[in-house]
Amino acid sequence: xxxxxxxxxxxxxxxxxxxxxxxxxxxxxxxxxxxxxxxxxxxxxxxxxxxxxxxxxxxxxxxxxxxxxxxxxxxxxxxxxxxxxxxxxxxxxxxxxxxxxxxxxxxxxxxxxxxxxxxxxxxxxxxxxxxxxxxxxxxxxxxxxxxxxxxxxxxxxxxxxxxxxxxxxxxxxxxxxxxxxxxxxxxxxxxxxxxxxxxxxxxxxxxxxxxxxxxxxxxxxxxxxxxxxxxxxxxxxxxxxxxxxxxxxxxxxxxxxxxxxxxxxxxxxxxxxxxxxxxxxxxxxxxxxxxxx
Amino acid sequence: xxxxxxxxxxxxxxxxxxxxxxxxxxxxxxxxxxxxxxxxxxxxxxxxxxxxxxxxxxxxxxxxxxxxxxxxxxxxxxxxxxxxxxxxxxxxxxxxxxxxxxxxxxxxxxxxxxxxxxxxxxxxxxxxxxxxxxxxxxxxxxxxxxxxxxxxxxxxxxxxxxxxxxxxxxxxxxxxxxxxxxxxxxxxxxxxxxxxxxxxxxx
Numbered sequence: 001x002x003x004x005x006x007x008x009x010x011x012x013x014x015x016x017x018x019x020x021x022x023x024x025x026x027x028x029x030x031x032x033x034x035x036x037x038x039x040x041x042x043x044x045x046x047x048x049x050x051x052x053x054x055x056x057x058x059x060x061x062x063x064x065x066x067x068x069x070x071x072x073x074x075x076x077x078x079x080x081x082x083x084x085x086x087x088x089x090x091x092x093x094x095x096x097x098x099x100x101x102x103x104x105x106x107x108x109x110x111x112x113x114x115x116x117x118x119x120x121x122x123x124x125x126x127x128x129x130x131x132x133x134x135x136x137x138x139x140x141x142x143x144x145x146x147x148x149x150x151x152x153x154x155x156x157x158x159x160x161x162x163x164x165x166x167x168x169x170x171x172x173x174x175x176x177x178x179x180x181x182x183x184x185x186x187x188x189x190x191x192x193x194x195x196x197x198x199x200x201x202x203x204x205x206x207x208x209x210x211x212x213x214x215x216x217x218x219x220x221x222x223x224x225x226x227x228x229x230x231x232x233x234x235x236x237x238x239x240x241x242x243x244x245x246x247x248x249x250x251x252x253x254x255x256x257x258x259x260x261x262x263x264x265x266x267x268x269x270x271x272x273x274x275x276x277x278x279x280x281x282x283x284x285x286x287x288x289x290x291x292x293x
Numbered sequence: 294x295x296x297x298x299x300x301x302x303x304x305x306x307x308x309x310x311x312x313x314x315x316x317x318x319x320x321x322x323x324x325x326x327x328x329x330x331x332x333x334x335x336x337x338x339x340x341x342x343x344x345x346x347x348x349x350x351x352x353x354x355x356x357x358x359x360x361x362x363x364x365x366x367x368x369x370x371x372x373x374x375x376x377x378x379x380x381x382x383x384x385x386x387x388x389x390x391x392x393x394x395x396x397x398x399x400x401x402x403x404x405x406x407x408x409x410x411x412x413x414x415x416x417x418x419x420x421x422x423x424x425x426x427x428x429x430x431x432x433x434x435x436x437x438x439x440x441x442x443x444x445x446x447x448x449x450x451x452x453x454x455x456x457x458x459x460x461x462x463x464x465x466x467x468x469x470x471x472x473x474x475x476x477x478x479x480x481x482x483x484x485x486x487x488x489x490x491x492x493x494x495x496x
Contacts (some may be wrong), residue, residue, distance in 0.1 A: 013309045022355050025316045026391075029353075030416035032323045033472045033485035035439050039416045063320065065313045150413035182439055182487065184468065204442075206324045221324040221440035221485075 014061040015093040020044055024062035024217070028208060031219035036181030037149070038132050038216040046212065053086055054212030056109050056128035063124065063208070064090065064107060069097045071105035076113035076254065076271035083111070100274050112175075114196040116253050116275040119205035121222060127190045129211040132218060134178045134188040154186045157229060165234055174239065179226045186229070187218065195238045195254045200226040245270045248279035249286040299370050300377035303337040305351055311335070315352040319474060322483040327436045327445030329428050329480050338378075339370040341396040343424045345476035347374075350422075354392055356380040361390035361407075361419070365397050390419050398423040399451045404459045407471050415468035418486075422474045426450040428482050435495075438488040447482055449475045460490050 012018065020042075027041040046054040064070065070090050074083040078100040086109060087098050099105050102115040109126040119125060131137075135145045138156045148154065157178055164172045177194035181187050189197060190209060200207065200220060207220040220226060230236035244251045246258075246267035253275065255268040267288065270276035305311035311334035318330035338347030354360060360381045362371065372383055384390055387407045395401045401423075410418035425431070431450035437443070453459065463470045463486055470486035 013313075018309065018312065019355055019357075021312070021316075022353060023357065025320070026353055026358070027416070028320060029323055029420065029472070030418075032320065032440075033487065034415050034468050035487065037415060037468060040414075063313075063317065065317060066310065146413045150411075202442075206321075219324075221487075223442045224439040 011093055013066075013094055014064050014090070015047075016044065016058065016061045020058075021062045024058055027217045028059065028062065028219065031208070031217050032206075032221050034185075035220055035224050036179075036185030036187040036218060038211075038218045041215055041217050043212045043215040048085070048089075050213035051130065053082060053109070053111055053128035055210030055214075055217070056111070056126050056212075057086060057089070057210075058212060059126050059208050059210035059217060060090065060107060060109050061094070063126075064094055064096060066094075066096065068106045069099050069104055071099050071102065071108045071274075072110075073108065073113055073115070073272075073274075074111045075256070076115075077273045079273060101278075102274050112191050112193075113254070113271060114192060114199045116250075116270070116272040117278075118199075119203055121204040123205040125203075125205050125207045127192075127207065127209040129188070129190040129209045129216070130213070131176075132188055132190075132209065132211040132214050132216040134176075134186050149185060152184065154180075157186055158231075161229060161231070165231070171230065171234055171236075177236075178229050180229060181220065182225050183227075187220075187226075189226075193239065193254055194228065194236075197226070197228045197236070198238065202226075241268060243268055244286060245276060245279075246286040246288045248276045248284045250275065250279055250284070299339055300373040303339070303347065303374065304378050305334060305336060305348070307334075308351075311348070312352045315348045318481060319349065319352070319483065322474070322481055323440075323472070323485055325440045325445075326438065326483055326485055326488040327434075327441060327447040329477075329482050331480050332476075333479070339368075339374050341365055341424070342371050342374070342394065343396075343476055343478070345479060345481055346394055346396075346422050346424050349474060349476060349481070350375060350379055350381075350392070350394065353420075354379040354381040356382075358382075358391040359384045359389055361385075361387045361393040363393075363395045363397055363401055366394055387419065393419050393421045394424070395421060396424045397451070398425060398449075399453055401453065403453075404463050404471050405466075409463075409466055409469040409471060412469060415470070418469065419471050420474060421471055422476050423449070425475050425477050428475055428477045428480065432456075435491040435493070436484075436488050437491060438485075440485070441488070444491070447475075447484070449477070449482070457490055457492075460484070464489060 336347035407419035
């Protein structure tokens with residue numbers, strides 16, 4: 001029913017059957033009503049392995065409509081394997097418009113970055129989440145972590161951050177940095193660099209998180225308080241970079257290291273490819289030549 | 294026409310896209326409490342189940358969900374329509390319901406009569422669909438909370454007289470609690486459990 005003509009026959013719009021969509025949609029509604037709480041859902045097998053974004057794909061499939069414009073990023077890039085294949089998947093099964101431009105997208109599915117360009121009201125950011133439970137590596141039993149969330153017992157997480165300070169002199173967690181939502185639930189922001197944590201706080205966009213293998217959906221409504229856990233004498237800080245992007249000269253953005261040769265040559269470039277290309281299109285240039293020598 | 298034949302009619306004409314559009318309306322309304330979202334999808338359920346409430350039932354309910362109906366909705370035609378169109382089970386106990394449909398909110402059971410979920414599974418609570426005349430001509434409610442940048446306004450008609458105190462108690466049970474969807478003519482708005490209703494003095 002409603003499969004795009006000429007493509008795989010007999011698939012429903014957006015691949016999932018309607019009963020599955022209803023189940024996921026009910027989970028999304030409760031997730032939005034309880035920000036930061038992980039709602040269990042009956043994650044389906046998808047035509048890609050767990051670990052390739054099946055949670056995000058199922059969330060996107062449950063919300064996407066024919067008028068949506070989809071952008072998919074993998075570590076900030078529109079042109080890496082995971083992003084390209086998920087974008088092609090939705091073009092095939094939902095026949096939706098796709099884009100690489102952050103400002104044109106209504107739904108942005110992401111693996112581990114938040115775009116540099118601030119999101120706006122009406123956009124939905126869908127995160128692919130590998131391990132939704134922020135306490136999992138501290139307490140392996142689901143029964144216990146669920147009780148800890150129920151009782152708001154997050155002392156163990158603070159002990160973990162304190163041990164970081166005792167060992168390294170600072171909080172050494174750099175990605176999947178735990179946040180507290182509206183002063184209640186401690187939440188894993190998925191393995192985004194902590195650089196992106198401040199973007200979650202009071203974002204005008206709706207943020208949905210899907211973990212396929214772990215079968216959990218959680219959410220942040222727009223304009224929701226999201227605080228990174230820290231201590232008064234060790235306040236939360238984000239990464240900083242010594243040099244601007246080698247391609248577009250941007251400062252205050254998250255950079256990836258790119259190895260250029262086997263003699264130690266390297267450069268740092270924007271991880272957000274759309275941001276970088278937009279800036280280069282606007283005439284900004286970095287120090288690529290110099291670094292390259 | 295008897296209940297059995299009425300039940301066959303009035304569903305979505307385009308089930309996939311009507312359900313998707315209705316879901317996006319309710320998702321956006323739940324994410325931004327107080328905002329009013331258009332529901333264009335055409336469901337024509339038997340009265341007093343309204344087209345908007347009917348569209349929500351078709352979008353969210355199926356064989357995995359239990360539905361509770363208030364007295365004015367508990368008619369044979371409405372029950373048969375919901376059973377045929379959604380496959381949902383109709384339950385008598387509001388505390389057993391995943392969804393509750395209420396045509397007369399002013400005389401509905403207290404909010405704590407519905408499932409509030411448990412402390413470890415607060416998602417297992419009832420979502421109430423309240424059928425109202427309008428979203429802007431009842432007692433004005435000033436709202437704040439997640440999803441609202443500063444303040445939002447909503448004025449659904451025909452709320453219970455002690456709604457404010459009931460809602461305060463519902464919020465005090467957080468993370469447990471019920472969530473409300475106000476279904477008006479061709480539009481809806483939501484009050485998730487996180488939304489606080491300000492007293493006029495706090496404005």
